[in-house]
Each structure stands twice: as C-alpha cells, then as structure tokens.
Amino acid sequence: MTSNAFRKWLGAGTALALTALFAAAPASAQVSDDQVKIGVLTDMSGQWSDMNGPGSLVAAQMAAEDFGGKVLGKPIVIVGADHQQKADVGVGIARRWLENEQVDAISDVTNSAIALAVQQLTKDANRVALFSSPGTTDLTGKQCSPTGFQWVYDNYSNTVAPVNALVKQGKKSWYFVTADFAFGTSLEKIGMDQVKADGGTVAGSTRNPFNSADMSPYLLPAQASKAQAIFLANAGKDLTTAIKQANEFGIVAGGQALVAPVMFISDVHALGLQTAQGTSFVEGFYWDQNDETRAFAQRFFERRKAMPTALQAGVYSSITHYLKAIQAAGTDEAKAVSAKMRELPVNDFFAKNGKVREDGRMVHDMLLVEVKKPSESKRPWDYYKVLATIPGDEAFLPLSKSECSLVKK
The missing domain is CATH 3.40.50.2300 (Response regulator)
Structure with a gap:
C-alpha cells in the first residue's frame, strides 16, 4: 500500500493525530531502532593492524563507555569487522551493516579505496562516516559527502x-x-x-x-x-x-x-x-604532549599494551564528537547530526579548538x-x-x- 493510500485508509483525522503524537514525542524517541550503533571497519589482521585494527575498536569502546554507554537515553552499541584490505570484502561488510544491521555510523576505514566506496554507501543510505585512517583528500574533495568526515590527517x-x-x-x-x-x-x-x-x-x-x-x-x-x-x-x-x-x-x-x-x-x-x-x-597526535594525552594513553595502554597511534586516538575523538552531536541535535538522523558536528567545536585531548568545515574536514593543529x-x-x-x-x-x-x-x- 502506498503512503497516500495508507493516509486515506486511516482518515485525515487519524493521520493528523499520529503526526501530532510523533511531533510531541520526547527526544529519546528520535533514536532509530532504539540504539545508536557504530561500526568500526578496519584492518584487524593485516599489515596496518598495529596502527589501527584492534586498537581502533578499543578506542571506540572507550569512547562509548566514557559517554556513559547511552545517548538520548538509548544504548550505544559498538561492532567491529576486518575488511582484510580487500575492497569487495569491505564494501560487502559496509553494505550489510547499513542495509540489514541498523548501523548508524561507520568509523576508521583503513584503506582509501574502501573509504571512498564507504563514503558513497553512507551518503546514499543517509548514514554518517567517520574517517580516521584513510589519507586520500578526495574524501573532502571531489567525492565529499554531507555526512562524511575526515578526522586525523590527509595526504x-x-x-x-x-x-x-x-x-x-x-x-x-x-x-x-x-x-x-x-x-x-x-x-x-x-x-x-x-x-x-x-x-x-x-x-x-x-x-x-x-x-x-x-x-x-x-x-x-x-x-x-x-x-x-x-x-x-x-x-x-x-x-x-x-x-x-x-x-x-x-x-x-x-x-x-x-x-x-x-x-x-x-x-x-x-x-x-x-x-x-x-x-x-x-x-596528528602524540601521547606524551600533556597531562590529558598521557591520561588517555595510559588507559589505552592498560588494554592494548601499546601507546595509541594518532589514528586510534582519532577514532575516540570522532566518535565522541558524533555522540555529542546526537545529544545536541536530539536525534540520530544523519543530516541533523552532521549539521551539529559542523556547528560544535572539537575540544578534547586530541584537539583543542578544532573545527569541522563544510567539506567534512576536521581542522586541528598538527x-x-x-x-x-x-x-x-x-x-x-x-x-x-x-x-x-x-x-x-x-x-x-x-x-x-x-x-x-x-x-x-
């Protein structure tokens, strides 16, 4: 049944009542699927796994925990996957996450070729991409997206x-x-x-x-x-x-x-x-810069037995900023959240007075x-x-x- 036919079947009065009900719903009801789900798509086992990989997943989990495990009253769920440095594998995982597993944002995405494909997939699905690892400037250049963000560095x-x-x-x-x-x-x-x-x-x-x-x-x-x-x-x-x-x-x-x-x-x-x-x-980041960076690094080290790379620290920072934007927007709808991400300054151990430009580039000191x-x-x-x-x-x-x-x- 089409939406128009559905409205006629309901009757104008019922449709208006439903519209009023949803409009009056509390902010927590604006979280899709009653959770905010973030997928960390990275190199878990290949030659880049030390600079992101399992450490990026740990950083994402730390960000969710430090945020209190919930946003707008709904649980934050972190999942991870290994794209094996293969474009078909990475695209397949991203597509499954977006189409079948209610993933709201995809994080990290080691490998520029996979990242460019994920950028298009998240754009088409109206979801958010938080790139910490890929270096290609096309992500904020000719293939930029209103819901795509590049956080740590670029080429x-x-x-x-x-x-x-x-x-x-x-x-x-x-x-x-x-x-x-x-x-x-x-x-x-x-x-x-x-x-x-x-x-x-x-x-x-x-x-x-x-x-x-x-x-x-x-x-x-x-x-x-x-x-x-x-x-x-x-x-x-x-x-x-x-x-x-x-x-x-x-x-x-x-x-x-x-x-x-x-x-x-x-x-x-x-x-x-x-x-x-x-x-x-x-x-983009060094663990021994100041008391804040050392405090984060020590907590990370306790889990990974290695100091965080800039990429792993960027996963934490970008996810934290994304969650702050959801809180401020009162919804996890991608375009509304993306607008808030551009509006809010980035102030954490990773960046001071960082700003997200209209092209999705998070600008911070290097x-x-x-x-x-x-x-x-x-x-x-x-x-x-x-x-x-x-x-x-x-x-x-x-x-x-x-x-x-x-x-x-």
Whole structure:
C-alpha cells in the first residue's frame, strides 16, 4: 500500500493525530531502532593492524563507555569487522551493516579505496562516516559527502610541511617510491606538485604492489637516481620494510634523505629507535604532549599494551564528537547530526579548538616531529621530539582550493 493510500485508509483525522503524537514525542524517541550503533571497519589482521585494527575498536569502546554507554537515553552499541584490505570484502561488510544491521555510523576505514566506496554507501543510505585512517583528500574533495568526515590527517597535511622543510634545507631533487593504489597515488601527486611548487625537480618514481615483502626493486632505482630526497608514499609494513632496507643498502649513509610522510608511532616502535632515528614527519597526535594525552594513553595502554597511534586516538575523538552531536541535535538522523558536528567545536585531548568545515574536514593543529636517538629516549615509548606545531589552517588544504561541491565560493 502506498503512503497516500495508507493516509486515506486511516482518515485525515487519524493521520493528523499520529503526526501530532510523533511531533510531541520526547527526544529519546528520535533514536532509530532504539540504539545508536557504530561500526568500526578496519584492518584487524593485516599489515596496518598495529596502527589501527584492534586498537581502533578499543578506542571506540572507550569512547562509548566514557559517554556513559547511552545517548538520548538509548544504548550505544559498538561492532567491529576486518575488511582484510580487500575492497569487495569491505564494501560487502559496509553494505550489510547499513542495509540489514541498523548501523548508524561507520568509523576508521583503513584503506582509501574502501573509504571512498564507504563514503558513497553512507551518503546514499543517509548514514554518517567517520574517517580516521584513510589519507586520500578526495574524501573532502571531489567525492565529499554531507555526512562524511575526515578526522586525523590527509595526504596534503602530511606532505606539504616535510617537503617544504627539506627543500629549504637544499634537497632539490626527489624520487618517489609509491604504493600502487589510491592512497599512494594521491600522496605521490600531492608530493610531486609541492616539490615543483617549491622549485625542486622529480628525478623519477616507481610503484610497489601492496604488501611487498621485498622493497629493493623500488628502492634501488631511487638510490641509483642520486636524488637528494626519497619520498616513501607508503604506510604500515611496506613503509617499515622500505626504511629497514634503505638502511641496509646504505641509502641514508650515502646522503640521500628519506621522507616518510605517513608514519605513526607503531611504525617507529616496530623499527626501533636505532633504525628510525632522525626521521621527520607530521603527526596528528602524540601521547606524551600533556597531562590529558598521557591520561588517555595510559588507559589505552592498560588494554592494548601499546601507546595509541594518532589514528586510534582519532577514532575516540570522532566518535565522541558524533555522540555529542546526537545529544545536541536530539536525534540520530544523519543530516541533523552532521549539521551539529559542523556547528560544535572539537575540544578534547586530541584537539583543542578544532573545527569541522563544510567539506567534512576536521581542522586541528598538527605536529612536525623527529624520531629521537636511542640516547635521547628516557623511557618506553618516548620516541618523538616535537619540532613545531603547525596551525590547522596552514596544515590542511585551503577551502579556496577545494573541489568539494558543498563549499560555497
């Protein structure tokens, strides 16, 4: 029966009475399915599982618990799944969650290709996407969504500052070793554009398949190029393998600088300070910044026996902000919640005076860090020297350059 036929069958008076009843319902009745369900879609078992994975699920659970376990009087439910770094698996899980399992928001979503698909699925289903892990700027660019948010970093924020710094130090020629999928190619394009904008040159590039056990076929041409800087457009185990082998091949000792724009504390821990020392990159969060970050990190460490990465801290922050927006909106309807997310400032241990722009980008200060020498580290996980704080408005792509259709120009 169509809605019009249904209304005629009820009669005008009954329909009006029902409308009045729903309008007068308390805010708690505006929560769909009597719960707020958040799915953490991540790499639980693959090469990126240390930087998000089970730790992202723990961070999500902590966010729900710290919020009191309920929002608008209804329970907060956290579920998790492993997309196995396979687009078909990730899309299948997301579709099942949205269509059959009443998931209201999807969080984390390691892997840019999967994230872009999830962005479209959540947009079509009028649900919220909270991206902490993917780096592609398309999520807040040409494929932006009114209900999609990018929280921790992106390829622009983590590329521009290190490239600028090294070119100023005289590193004019660059070679790119790039992961051959959406994340890597996006990172490479931004890096190459910035090198050229700064007056540098690109000596060449190679593309490595995802999860390469041996990075020598891609590093040796970079070494042979004599480029002054080698840009590793990789992450996770591909990145740590590349850094280990670069040291074995004498690339760093030979005077070529390694640039690892998307590196996390889990990577440093895996490499050890002896190998990782001196590497500079941009971070969205460091556990040892202040009393607030240390308090969260200690609670996280008690569960995971590892300090949180920026991605895991971002899962906590984005979910907490989402829940605050539901509370403020009086409903979990995605567009109403998304409007509140853009309206409310982000103030927590992760970000101070953060703001969510119309394109879905959460703008916050970023950190330019350098890995300490073993002799400089005073205790476990004491890995970074903070070289500079990059204001959020400088760290992220200006709205004036945005390709997002939601941005008014």
